[in-house]
Amino acid sequence: MNNLRVAWLLPTAWFYWQPILSEFTELFPQTKVFTALFPGLTPKLNKPISIEVVGKQVKIQSKVETTSYGSKFTFLSPRIIINLFKFKPEVIFTSSFGVWTILALLLKPLGGWKVIIAYEGSSPSVDYRNSQPRLLLRRGMVALADACISNSKTGREYIINCLKADPKLVFAQPYQVPDLNTWSEAETKSAKPQESQVNPRPVFLFVGRIIPRKGLKLLVEACLLLKQKGIEQYTIQVVGDGTQREELERLCQENQLEQINWLGRVEYAKVGNYLKEADVFVLPTLEDTWGMVILEAMLCGKPILCSQGAGASELIVEGENGYCFPTNDAARLAEAIAKFIENPELTATMGRKSRQIMGKHTPAKAAGFWHNMVDLVVAS
Numbered sequence: 059m060n061n062l063r064v065a066w067l068l069p070t071a072w073f074y075w076q077p078i079l080s081e082f083t084e085l086f087p088q089t090k091v092f093t094a095l096f097p098g099l100t101p102k103l104n105k106p107i108s109i110e111v112v113g114k115q116v117k118i119q120s121k122v123e124t125t126s127y128g129s130k131f132t133f134l135s136p137r138i139i140i141n142l143f144k145f146k147p148e149v150i151f152t153s154s155f156g157v158w159t160i161l162a163l164l165l166k167p168l169g170g171w172k173v174i175i176a177y178e179g180s181s182p183s184v185d186y187r188n189s190q191p192r193l194l195l196r197r198g199m200v201a202l203a204d205a206c207i208s209n210s211k212t213g214r215e216y217i218i219n220c221l222k223a224d225p226k227l228v229f230a231q232p233y234q235v236p237d238l239n240t241w242s243e244a245e246t247k248s249a250k251p252q253e254s255q256v257n258p259r260p261v262f263l264f265v266g267r268i269i270p271r272k273g274l275k276l277l278v279e280a281c282l283l284l285k286q287k288g289i290e291q292y293t294i295q296v297v298g299d300g301t302q303r304e305e306l307e308r309l310c311q312e313n314q315l316e317q318i319n320w321l322g323r324v325e326y327a328k329v330g331n332y333l334k335e336a337d338v339f340v341l342p343t344l345e346d347t348w349g350m351v352i353l354e355a356m357l358c359g360k361p362i363l364c365s366q367g368a369g370a371s372e373l374i375v376e377g378e379n380g381y382c383f384p385t386n387d388a389a390r391l392a393e394a395i396a397k398f399i400e401n402p403e404l405t406a407t408m409g410r411k412s413r414q415i416m417g418k419h420t421p422a423k424a425a426g427f428w429h430n431m432v433d434l435v436v437a438s
Contacts (some may be wrong), residue, residue, distance in 0.1 A: 061430065065084055065147035065171075066091040067158040069115050073100045073326055074350055076165075077237035081425035086432070090145055092132050102239040111288060112138050124182035124270040126345050134158050136293065139165065149432050155196050163202040163379075170434055172204040175286050179209050179347035179369030180216040186233060187220060197221050204435040209348045210369040220241040223397045231427050232373070233268040235419045236354040238330070257319065258406060259295035260398050262363070266343075267350050268300030273342035275363060277328035278306055279388035280342075281315055292399050294340075296331050320424040334370065337405045338398050343367045346386050357416045361408035363394050380413035 064086045070077060071093040080103040083089045090108045099107070102300035113135020134157045138438065142150070142165070149172045153157040162173050186192035200206055200223040203254035207229045208214045214230035217223045266272045274296070293339065294317050303320065310318050333339070340363045349368035356362060356373065361382035364371045374380045381397070383390035398404055 059088050060429075060432075061088060062086055062149060062436070063088045063090075063145065063147045064432065065089075065142060065145060065150045065206050067138065067150060067152040067162060068093045068154065068390055068409060069132060069153060069158070070095040071097075071109060074233060074234065074236055074241050074354075076103060077240060078233070078235065078421040079107050080422045082428055083107055085425055085429050090147075090432075092138060092141055094267060097308070100240050104315065110141060110220060112141055116323075116416060119330060126271055127347075128182070128183060130266070132156055136161065142171075144159065149174065151176055151428070153258055154212050155199055156351060160304060163199055166202065167432055172200070172438075174201045174431055174435060175200065175206045176212050176218060177206060177208045178234065179213040181345045181347045181369065183345060184347055185216055185220065192353075193220065193240045194423050203227075205229070207231060207233060207431065211371050212369065212372070213347075218418075220386060229427075229431070231424070232353070232419045233424045233427065234348055234353075234368075235416075235421060235424050236330060236350065237421050238357060239407070240326075244342075258291045258317075259293065260337035260402060261293045261295055261335065262338045262340050262398075263295045263297065263332055263355070264340050264342075265297045265324075265332065266341070268296070268298050268303040268306065270302055271344050271346075272300075273367070273385065274302065274306060275309075276344075276386060276391060277340060277344040278315070280392040281317055282313055282418060283392040284395060285313070285315060287396075289396055292317055295332060297321050297324050297329065299323040329354070330358070333360065337382075338361060338363060340391075341365065342383075342391060343366055343386075346382065353416065356412035359409040359413040361398070361405060361412060364393065365391075371417060373412065375415070379408045379415060397403050 064356040071091055083105045092110050092112050094113055096111050098107055118131045138158050150162050151174050152162050153176050163350050169417055200221045204216050205227045209232050211230045214228050217228045218225050269273055299322055339360045341352055342365050344367050346368040349370035352370040362372055364382050365385045366382050367385040371382050374382050381394040
């Protein structure tokens with residue numbers, strides 16, 4: 059056990075973060091998570107997490123781009139300064155390049171702590187490559203940081219090439235990884251989703267917000283292409299809700315596309331049921347810095363159809379545990395769907411490969427990597 063005091067600055071301590079933080083707390087018992095949004099603890103944590111809510115987060119959208127994340131600023135309480143000096147951490151992990159990261163870096167000389175920046179992943183609208191002021195600010199931040207980490211290789215390349223960080227201090231390692239215990243035993247043993255039992259297989263599942271950025275219209279267009287070819291023996295399950303749902307449902311009705319079931323929003327604890335009952339997981343996103351749901355589906359032993367717009371597409375071994383396709387390419391997506399319809403044995407073989415890959419990316423292994431990063435910055 060290590061007696062170092064470690065602080066985590068997470069604007070949102072969502073459920074999927076908690077198993078990893080629990081494993082980390084096993085290694086560093088004096089760990090405290092500071093957050094502005096906490097949904098409550100998930101069941102079956104190996105070790106309780108010390109969580110302190112500091113103010114609230116307020117998101118200000120300055121430019122709305124429906125097919126991307128858009129331009130936004132997230133306000134976080136400056137009270138974090140008081141909390142940090144009270145806790146006196148020796149190492150701080152901080153999420154991305156927000157307000158709390160700036161404060162942690164500026165106060166390094168007074169606090170005497172080391173700062174590690176965790177950047178979820180690279181994508182066009184969050185990288186701000188065309189905004190010189192943002193790039194200059196971020197370059198200053200990585201210059202002050204003791205190390206940086208990203209889930210993806212493209213995230214690491216962005217930090218090195220665009221933000222001019224020292225390559226020796228920037229690491230690529232999936233640190234946002236799922237744990238099946240996130241879904242409680244009571245939920246995973248509950249009744250199976252009825253829709254997947256009565257509709258033709260294979261069952262393709264989408265889970266997420268129904269907004270333009272998630273690319274669900276591309277999936278509908280791919281289904282229309284399959285219909286033109288007379289391929290109709292399959293089912294699409296859509297779990298989620300959002301501003302584009304009405305438009306897409308109307309498009310399906312107008313084209314008599316009956317393969318798509320719109321299931322609406324489902325509690326996070328119940329998502330595991332739908333993943334387990336599906337045959338293939340689909341994420342046609344136009345832009346996602348990471349895409350945690352891809353890893354959750356892989357952990358459940360599912361093949362993946364994923365656009366190249368998701369950072370987690372790096373975990374797809376083409377033709378072994380799924381297929382990747384260019385964003386906005388409905389024809390390529392339709393071809394990939396057809397492969398599973400015409401070759402049902404692919405579901406099992408590719409699903410096993412997905413689970414095998416996820417064996418390398420567990421909360422315990424992520425926590426172990428963070429432990430190595432703490433050792434690195436403390437020794438520097």
